[in-house]
Amino acid sequence: xxxxxxxxxxxxxxxxxxxxxxxxxxxxxxxxxxxxxxxxxxxxxxxxxxxxxxxxxxxxxxxxxxxxxxxxxxxxxxxxxxxxxxxxxxxxxxxxxxxxxxxxxxxxxxxxxxxxxxxxxxxxxxxxxxxxxxxxxxxxxxxxxxxxxxxxxxxxxxxxxxxxxxxxxxxxxxxxxxxxxxxxxxxxxxxxxxxxxxxxxxxxxxxxxxxxxxxxxxxxxxxxxxxxxx
Numbered sequence: 001x002x003x004x005x006x007x008x009x010x011x012x013x014x015x016x017x018x019x020x021x022x023x024x025x026x027x028x029x030x031x032x033x034x035x036x037x038x039x040x041x042x043x044x045x046x047x048x049x050x051x052x053x054x055x056x057x058x059x060x061x062x063x064x065x066x067x068x069x070x071x072x073x074x075x076x077x078x079x080x081x082x083x084x085x086x087x088x089x090x091x092x093x094x095x096x097x098x099x100x101x102x103x104x105x106x107x108x109x110x111x112x113x114x115x116x117x118x119x120x121x122x123x124x125x126x127x128x129x130x131x132x133x134x135x136x137x138x139x140x141x142x143x144x145x146x147x148x149x150x151x152x153x154x155x156x157x158x159x160x161x162x163x164x165x166x167x168x169x170x171x172x173x174x175x176x177x178x179x180x181x182x183x184x185x186x187x188x189x190x191x192x193x194x195x196x197x198x199x200x201x202x203x204x205x206x207x208x209x210x211x212x213x214x215x216x217x218x219x220x221x222x223x224x225x226x227x228x229x230x
Contacts, residue, residue: 023061025051030072035121038129039069072135075147076119084112084150094155098165099216104211105183110204113195124195153177176219183211210215 029051033042044065048055062068091105113120117132126133126141154177161168162174168176192199199207 007148019061022053022057024069026053026058026061027072027075029053030068031076031118034069034072035118035125038125040129040132042069042169044068066134066137070089070140073122073137073141075143076116076122077119077141080112080116080119081132081145081148081152083116084109087112088152088156092159098160099213102212102216103209106208107205109184110188110208117171150174150177150181153180164221166216167221168219176215178214179218183215184208185222189212189224 009139026047028048029049032044033047037043037046042065044055046059046069048058051058058068064070087105087108089107091101093097094101094104096104123145126138154173157166157168157176158170158173160166161173163207166176187210188199188204189195190201191197191207
């Protein structure tokens with residue numbers, strides 16, 4: 001049996017290790033099933049099978065499907081938000097020009113869906129299923145996911161503005177963060193119909209680069225010859 005076949009075989013065997021490992025297996029299985037089937041269609045039986053545990057074991061860890069979905073979505077959102085903030089930190093702490101830093105950031109940020117595919121598959125299910133999902137779960141996801149990411153970006157852009165590199169200050173930093181997020185991701189979402197149609201690397205790079213350059217034009221300081229180093 002080849003390596004891939006061995007991995008698939010192990011993936012579906014019952015897990016005989018301790019409670020933390022079983023819990024993580026359940027969360028991985030739930031993330032996969034919720035991401036492919038959505039909240040409404042996902043069944044506890046399918047999640048247990050994906051995780052390689054019994055339904056009884058699953059219920060020992062999570063009281064019902066809603067509590068499992070809550071944990072999966074919120075833990076995944078917190079993890080991806082932290083990873084995205086690290087991307088911001090990396091690109092805003094370089095000696096490159098602000099233009100190059102933002103272009104590099106835009107490309108790296110756009111690729112996060114490839115770095116965290118299961119999370120973004122889960123998020124894509126939220127769009128059509130929103131009205132059927134628990135409202136408090138969506139509100140908490142928004143707080144620790146999209147809003148936390150936007151707040152981190154706002155802080156970084158405000159630092160750039162304080163250095164005199166862009167026309168960003170406390171009065172417009174939230175707007176600037178919103179504009180950058182829309183300009184970087186909006187074109188990709190529109191052209192791919194929210195991920196339904198795949199785009200080539202060249203298409204994504206073109207859309208993201210255009211968005212970043214439009215942002216730089218919008219927030220350039222009046223009379224500047226060009227942005228300097230971050």
